[in-house]
Amino acid sequence: MSRARGADADGDASDPLIAVDDVEVHFEKEQGLFGLFDEPDVVQAVDGVSVDIGENDVLALVGESGCGKTTLGKTIIGLQEPTEGSISYRGRDIWETKAGNTDLSFDDIRSSLQIIHQDPGSSLNPNRRIVETLSEPIRLTHPNVSAGERRTRIYSLLERVGMTPAEDFASRYPHQLSGGEKQRVALARALLMNPDVILADEAISALDVSLRVEMMDLMLDLQEEFNTSFVFISHDLSNARYFAAHGDGRIGVMYLGNLVEVGPPDRLISDPQHPYTEVLRWATPNLALDASEAADPPMRKIDIPDPVNPPSGCRFHTRCPEARAVCKQEQPALRALGDDHRAACFRTDSDHRYWESDPIED
Amino acid sequence: MGHYYLRRTARAFVTVFLVTSLSFGLIRLLPGGPFTLLRANLLRQGVPASEVDARIASLQNIQPDAPLWRQYLDYMGAAAQGDFGTSISLDEPVAQIIAEAVPWTVFIVLVSTVLIFVFGILLGAIQAYWEGSRFDQLVSGASITLMSVPFYVVAVLALFVFAYQFGWFPTAGTVGPTVEPGLTMEFVTSALNHAALPIFSYTITGIGGQALAMRGNSIQVLGNDYVEVARLRGLSDRRIATRYVARNAILPLYTGFLLLLGFRLGGTVILEQIFSYPGLGYYMWSALESNDYPLMMGTFLVITVALVIGVYIADLTYGLIDPRISRGETDAY
Amino acid sequence: MTTTSDRLHRAGDGVSDPILEVKNASVTYDDGDTYVLDDVTFSIERNEILGVVGESGSGKSMLASALLDAIPAPGHLSGEVLYHPDPDTTVDVLEFSDAELNEFRWAEVSMVFQGAMSSFNPTMKVGAHFEDTLKAHDRSVPEGLEFAREILSDLYLDPDRVLDSYPHELSGGMQQRALIALSLLLEPEVLVMDEPTAALDLLMQRSILLLLEDIKEKYDVTMVFITHDLPLVASLADRMAVMYAFELVEAGPRDQLINDSSHPYTRALLNSTPNIDAPLEDMRPIPGKSPAPVNVPAGCSYADRCPLATETCRESDPAFEPVEAGHTVACHHWERAAEAIELTFGEAAAVGGDAEGDPQ
Amino acid sequence: MPTEAEDSEPVSWQSDSGVSADVTRGERLSELFEERVRKPAIVAWADRRTRVGLSILAVYVGMAIVAVFDLYRAPSTNQAPQLVGPFESWSHPLGTTMSGVDLLSLIIHSTPDILLMIIAGSVWATGVAVVVGTLAGYKGGATDRVLMSISDVVMAIPGLPLVIILAVTFNPQNPIVLGILININYWAGLGRSLRSQVLTIREDSYVEASRTMGVGTPRIILKDIVPNLMPYVTVNFVFAARYVVFASIGLFFLGVLPYSVQNWGVTLNYAYNGGALFTWEAAHWLLFPMIAIMGLSLALILLGQGMDRVFNPRVRTRLAESSESTRETDDATEGY
């Protein structure tokens, strides 16, 4: 499996499939009752994130609710315009292209980047039969295909995602499908666009535990078959691990808009470098009973701070058990730790003045 | 995006401004211009045609020959000061006529709307509580039937039966002829007595719709977890019914309340005519009959402003009533 | 079917001092045509944490509601729910009058619902919910609120802020904890929690789980924790029960149930659960679908999906059989289950130094 | 592991099952009929309210047809003796008015114009509302602000008085114009609530998915948004129609609206002034137009209550395919 990253890139393929460069997404909030003359509240949903995605790559994003996973994911596939920084698709800036400033047509990019949503209930139009929903991408990508041909393709793909008899399923309405089946249809719809990247935003979280593995396996199979990359969002580290490991990709850990650690799943889980990754690891239930025997949480506070006024310095310092005075002032950058593993914590740098700093007392 | 309340206030003003401009425009569109009837009246009284124009000018202080923009500015300026000109047919300041008429209309509209609300909600809530019961079916049937009766039909019939046949209620007017205005028992009873039938006509035809809406809302709320939880917490049925179900079922109706208010304000044109009840609608109608355009536009404007104010107040208060609606979120009305 | 309970002897389920006992509880809809809880019998030990797992729609919420005799209309609950306020007293919850039931609920057994977001009246401040509850049970409001503050603080919440907020002003995790505080307000003996953390992200779930453990110690309460997330309860529960298709299929001490489960379904479930330490290759889904309430097949309801299923399974309903002390299972072939379905996370468990190890 | 991508089409389009997916034109048409006509009809008919409502409405449509094709004599003065009572004579079943007009013919020949008027009025109101609501809701930004400001203003103008002034100003005689006039500002409130619904639907994942696929805005609005508004729109279509009935007849009754042809409101006015209210021998003159009005409005209300189900695919499939064995997933079992 080729990963269009770094050294093994050749000639014209030197550009990664998607390059996220120092991206920042800030949302302005509606003003409050007496806030007329104040600065508007700004939600810093994503802040200073850089990451590349190659061909046939997998990036699994994990993190707490509200930490900006969805926002980053949507930014990656060009659904959300970054307030700062740039996103390029094969070397062309997506938003410049959209504005018509590059040689590429935006339609090509558009169809190359697709999404599967978390909520199977709302991801399909309740008023359209499955076959109608699935006709749409074919109509868009292959306008000349006849109706009969369209159906053939749809049926075969439905069978491919495990929905047999295809004809029966195709003629149903979404409410006649189970959650897992809806998710399969959503996947089929994305695949019909023949995309380069699919954003799977918590695509399995709403499914029953016993169905999750099945769905992930299906996505992974199709990743190989269709040659697509996945940005896989999950708040569950074990799912992320499963998906990233099988897809030979990376896990990215997000905290309050920052990417705090990226790396191959096994490394990241067996040897987490960021204290927050450890927290996530702690929080992930484990059937190995001793490991799961409730230990004290490796953090000082339960609640996540408000993304409107994120803490200064390292954003995790308010909860970090290892935090020291310097963490309040300085924001650590992602540091390469070899082998694609990067983390944003002073503790990875044995020379940092962190080690001289005083621990924080609450 | 600015302050919600300020924005809302600005919107109310802009609305009034635009409607005023619209009314100015409409006057100019009136067939034959605004002076036709007056001219005809004077002629019928034998005033020589040569004198009629001068007479109109002296009667009404209107300069029909000024350029349009000038007329517009004058009109808007005067309207801003509450001066809607002089009624042609009644030869009195429109503002004065309206000032006397407004309280009555507001009284009828408010009281009937509140009654509709209260009774509709009660009925609907009981129906929802006993969903599917004989009572529920009966009231639903009655509601639908009542909804299909126009209020003016009820008004005509009520006037005939209760006022003329039985003589229980007066047949016209706002208070008895000999009653002095003031906060006396006599005045209040007389006013209520006179308003009873108009209010009745509005109320009886409005309750049905409200009850159905309330019923639907309540059934929906009853299905919510928090009601079940409240029951598990051992709260009394009464507490649950009022604080947990009714309140949450009523809130969405609040916006409907505004629409009701609007429809009802407009409907007074018909209602007050039937009951010879000299409120805004009555004067609007009589102005219409006599092409009295200052009075017509004056009443039109005031009805509009009354509605704008009602909606405005409701918008501002909705946030207080429903904690979920923080500023800016209201799509009230 | 009724025979099952007879064969289940008190000693078999390892409960010596039950606080609640459920006997032959069934819940039916459509005038008895649709079973959504099918003849369930089990007991809850005083002061334990019982974890109940099962996939979505398996009847977990029905079971929870049954404990409070609060099956949503038009459902009908039959059987017995026995409550033992102390080891020598027994009352049947289903025989309660309305007034008794009102007093029993929340004061003796309280419940945390699936989805805290919808358990609070959106137009009432959180504090008012506490006051309402206190008044409804004729408790002193100031004292009650004082107690509420204490619980809230124990749950890492700022009591003043929470009590003075409308539900929508709190984050999901905060609402959930406030709801737990509300459920503890009257110092109940038993706390039934139906997926109390399902809508939260893992970090919060885990944090709350930890808090619950402390709470249980501090307030001396018996807990029934219902979830579809097996690993989650595993870390908390003393004993666990597994539900499948409206029936209880296996119950036992937590360690036994995880490491030595005897029902094929439990084993498959364990294997299908993504687990952070398990080898990736061996995670596999359970094929097939669980039956809908209308057509529960005769015989073992898991037979259609079970690799061990035989004719017997399809024809007769398996009875509960004791595996070990306190560990019972409803399967005709439980003895073969262990070898037929290998537990895949075992390696890691072994690495973790589990003394009992894998039976194979 | 990577599959060699022989061409840009990595999907094998060959159906494994060999199911023939060919569809002929005829099949598509019959499918369309099935979807758009037969099933909605079945659903509509399954509801008692709709059934009754439709039946009553059918009577009115029947009357309109009779009038349009002149199957029953046209009303004219002195076509019969004056004030014949109802059910007294077979040639004038509902009796006659004081000028000897056959009441039945009056009522029948008033129907086409009234139906035209209410259709025009409600098509106008809902049509404008849908366009405004979806545009504002979907486009957002300046479009939204402009459209919503306009509808705020329009909504603040009380309907009847405005209608009266416009009617006096423009003196419309055409029933279509009149219908539109009466609902001249009805669209505003409806448009606003449609907008907020569109705002919610717009956030639904399937709309985002369509956008991600690059489906054009018009198509998204047409296929993804409008169909989901339909239940609400139909209900309001019917309410708008009812409003036209109430308002127009009230205004005709009062004599505010200019008229050139017969109308129940005008008949009501004549009857009222002709003393039908308090003389028994003329009571039928007042009664039958009233019944006509209330019947029509009852039909509309019943339809409004029953119609939203027609557009609900859940109900539609349940009722229309109750024989077919489809696996129905209940809400409760869908995830958690």
Place this chain on the structure above:
Amino acid sequence: SDNAGSDDGASGDGGSGDDSGSGNGSSGPEVREATMVSATNNGVPTNMHLNPIATQNYDDIVGAHVFERFVAYNFETQEFEMAGLEDWSVDGETFTLTIREDLNWENGEPVTARDLVTQFQLEKKTAGAIWDFAESVEEGEDEKTVVFELTEETNPRLLRYAIGSQSDRIYAYHPVYEEFLDQEASAVQQFEWEDDVVANGSFSLESKSEQAWTLTRNEEYYNADNVNFAELQILQRGDNTALQQGMRGGELDAMSSMFAPPNIAESMPDHVQEINTPAKWGYGIVFNHEHEHFGDQNVRQAIAHVLNRELVAQNAGPRTKAVPEVATAIAVDDQERWLGDQLDQYETYGPGTAQTDTAAELLRDAGYSKNDGVWEDGDGNSISAQFATPSGWTDWTTATDTVVDQLNSFGLDLEIDSKPIGDFYGDYVDSNFGMGAFYWLPGGARSSFPFYPLRWEMVCPDIDGGHAFPTGEKTLPAIDGSGEMTISPLEEIREITSMTSDEEATEIIRRVAWHHNQTLPFIPVTEKQEQTWISGQKFNTPESDAQVLGVKWASQWLPRVGEFTAAGN
């Protein structure tokens, strides 16, 4: 309880039994505590006033009780009866009025020549009718005589009708009106006399509210002895139906003018008496004489032939609508008197038949032909128009329906256009119409003198001549059918003003009437009988054939002549 009648719908029940104690202020009959209740639909009383010379909002029904009239015309006897005047005489170029000796204002001051001179001088500014003939007015030799200098010797009929036709009132209390003498006309026309109204009629103004006028018996009135009840209340009612219901239900004791179709009239209780007097006014059809089709005399005649006017009358109220025998501008009762033996020479146009054949022939002669059931002119334009009718006048709408039905079934293409009164007048004034409903007689006592209606139909001041009737010289067939005659109708009719004898005038009237009969400026359809109502429930009323009922309006006239008195217990 209060004795305000309108409040509880039954008047005077509180005090009607109290027949002693009151009236102690002056001698005379015992005055009962009774209240006579009547009503108007002129407008809300608080908006109305009692200055009869004002342009607007004078409530004439109330004024009629408060101010004494000069004279009263009795339609039964066709004579004037003296009221506020004792005598009126014409002598060459002077016209002398003598005020009743005992006519006083309510404060006891006598009504003097000075008051009347003030009144007439103010009316000069507003072009009062008498000033068509008079040059100046002065006080006569004593304080009770008023003398007009005329511009020329004038037909005495015209003079009498000028002040007696519309029941004109004596109202100008000098101290109040004096100030307007040297002001513009508009000053007095805008004056709203609401406070301290000084009455000289049978009742004084007590108060008014939004709902009603309250009048009390004027003790200073010379005929006060005839009035034995203390109060008169005039309620305000919105529409005709309300009035009918009030009369029917016993709320009202009298209504001076109230239209009620036969079924309603019949449904009135027995004690309610309907009094009919000719209105000299009624439903007609007016044409725009500049219209391409209706300007054509043949078309108008054809229309007149087609109409079955008796059917119209029958639909609109058979008992109160009379159909003129001959279609010309002379009221029904007066035609025989003025046209005499020539009456049957005039064209009747078939009042009770639809003479479609004649009509068709007329149209063909004028170049029209019938195509697809519709008459078209040579250019293929059908005879089509909107038929204007005022939306509020209910008997008129019925008439219009009938007329339009008849004409359409003959083959015209008319559409009813019902409009609020204001627009209705407006369109006529602006000549913005083809044909429509309009009254064909000006109304009032004077209409019985054909000079008035004949002239009125040609100039039609009410619509500012908007019907554009050409009044120049015309050639017509002679009346007796032998040859032709030329006539300038307007000029000829004007000559009547200076003719002192009816004989001379009759000649002209017949010629002009013939002109109208042929050219049809209007088509007279029906003439209305006024309906006045009195109730004997609480009052003593005259026999239904009493001559006194011939004075309009009985409800106002009867109390002052003692024919409407509160009954005993």
